[in-house]
Amino acid sequence: MNQKTLDLMMGFAAGVMIAASFWSLLAPAIELSAELGGNSWLISSVGFLLGGSFVIGSDIVLSKASLIKSKGSAMKRSILLTSAVTIHNIPEGLAIGIAFGSVALGIHGATAQGAVMLALGIGLQNFPEGVCVAMPLRRDGASRMKSFLIGQSSGIVEPIAGVLGVLFALTIRSALPLALSFSAGAMIAVVCSELIPESFKNHKTIAAFGVLFGFAIMMVLDVALG
Template identity: 50%
Template sequence: MLETFSNYNPILQSLIAGLFTWGCTVLGSAFVFFFKTVNRKVLDVMSGFAAGVMIAASFWSLLAPSISYAEDNGYGVFSWVPAAIGFLLGGAFLRLTDAIIPHLHLGEPIENREGPETGASRNLLLFLAITIHNIPEGLAVGVAFGAAAHGLATENTLMSAIGLALGIGLQNIPEGSALSMPIRADGNSRWKAFNLGQLSAIVEPVAAVIGAAAVLSMQAILPYALAFAAGAMIFVVVEELIPESQTNGNSDIATIGLMVGFTVMMILDVALG
């Protein structure tokens, strides 16, 4: 099966990987059919775990290959430049997205919504918040598969890209339930909660295809694209996931969740890469 997958076009590989990560969100969202609410401590551990996965993926799967590619392609002592520029642009992109799209972070009252003024419902605002931070996850997957194609980045092998998709998919399972169950707890039907939960990740296969296509069509942007995805993910971690996990009296266990997530992603990347 792996040999067959390796023969696919990188864009198709990215689409399949993006569909996999979306499918993991579908699985997590389906928990709403079995539970009406989720314990706040569990939610905080989930957020911490997701943060750990994304931090580890940002370095091993994205920043390190960005620097390695620059070193191997004539950047010399300036091999840090693409990583630094791309990383900052990724964070700026997410900040801009936050500013122009109204959204509400999990656990926050609707009065704390961010972005432009809107009359959108709490459910829609929660949905938009999760959707925003799924965009860089999809981009990261696509860029990784694009980089792995034809040996564009020595540290980004196909197995490393698969490891990144597995790690992001793994943290998407609790993420899906973290959105669908609060929506259900607000009195909405299970189907509505499920659909909002799983649809929040439908952007991932789309972003994955865009990321792969960009890298394959413009090889020169590869180190910048890798770092861009890393910067966008770190912005999400610091601006959303860590604060969400640390403000409800569960900081210790949420931190342990982060460390476990980091370790799992590190093992996946090193073992498969």
């Protein structure tokens, strides 16, 4: 894929995810927490920080594992990369499931448009993630089919986590504010640690326009149409 197109797409996904983190996840978490009689700012802040810390902590653990095994084979490094992408996909899937579950519950601030755009934004950034998994495997000697299947398997956790997110939202409503804010924090951490640095590395201006465009589309859908 052309690098400019890839950077634009990743920037767009980052913009959608930043906007969705607030309007589709964090804002509904604050409002629902207030409705349930909880301390809305405290619950949302704790959930947000826990979600971000989960992603950052996963990065640190995997980075240390990569350093430990850096003297091993190239295939081991590819396995570590696959593990990193897989772990990042779990909170993203939970975020989608919780967003749709919130719509089903009729929670104020949660809209079908917002949930769909969140899924679209995460889906778009899954393309470069899949390439990042499959290409090193192919380079290290794996067959085309094996590289493709492993790349796909790194993303299979996302729909599974999505189903779990929906079930969680529908069955444990009192814990939903914490879960929503956790997903928001996890997504912001993924955007800051993965999408923004990678997309801005080669074509900063193009990626910046992608972020602005993605954020604007998400904002229009959530605010004007919500």
